[in-house]
Amino acid sequence: MNKMELLTAAFEYIESNLSSEIKTEDVAKACYCSKAALEKLFRNLNHMSVHDYVVRRRMTLAARMMRERPEISVLEVALTYGYSTNESFSRAFKKVWDCNPSEFKENPRHFTLFPRLYTPLQREGENFARKNVDISELYELFQTRRNCYFVCSDIEHLVPINEISHKAGDLAILESLRRMEAEAGAEDVIFRIGGDEFTLLTDSEDVAYAEGIAERIRASNGKPFVFEEQEIPLGLHIAVTKLSSERIRYNDLFEQLHDAIQEVKQ
Secondary structure, eight states, X not given: OOHHHHHHHHHHHHHHTTTSOOOHHXXXXXXXXXXXXXXXXXXXXXXXXXXXXXXXXXXXXXXXXXHHOTTSOHHHHHHHTTOSSHHHHHHHHHHHHSSOHHHHHHSOOOBOSSOOBOOXXXXXXXXXXXXXXXXXXXXHHHHHTTTSEEEEEEETXXXXXXXXXXXXXXXXXXXXHHHHHHHOOTTOEEEEOSSSXXXXXXXXXXXXXXXXXXXXXXXXXXXXXXXXXXXXEOOXXXXXXXXXXXXXXXHHHHHHHHHHHHHHHO
């Protein structure tokens, strides 16, 4: 099994077992490889352990459940995703979302913080170092908004932030999404398309509307977020784009959004 096949098998096993106990040994066994080989591949590609990836996926799905079903208790959500107590679930949730589950329920976020990773697409001359995420669940929305504009973003200088601490990098990602959410309209949708790349799909065919959102987000560039009493400046590359063809194909859309970001970074 080559590296890409191994990643595919690992992602599929994890997604199928998020409501059950998942140990790294179990994932490795399902992929017919050693635990050490799997961990090395995950850390090289995702810059996190298998366990950390599982926790992020669980907390993302837990947040969605709380947003879509506000009547259920935090304990019910915790039990759904393998946590036996509110305390253990709350610790994991706060590590990912930087707030307690009860605080999230009072002010739920309308974006998916950590979508499922999948085996990266490859174009000629590329390796598979770039993270890709599954945004296929939004495909129907893309169809209905085929003439609407996208506002894409990418964090400036994330590597130096991660060198301070990976927790600081996680907070930078949260802050980026908060800035996008603060400028989004009620019907606009935010989703993640890479490690630190995000897209806001507007509900408008007016480019001026999208450009206005982009300018307001840019206006926050340089403003700091706080990590352990240290102020860290944060800026975002911002691009506005629109689908280039009438026929929407997932792979083409994914690449087009990434390419729009790359253009503004050059």
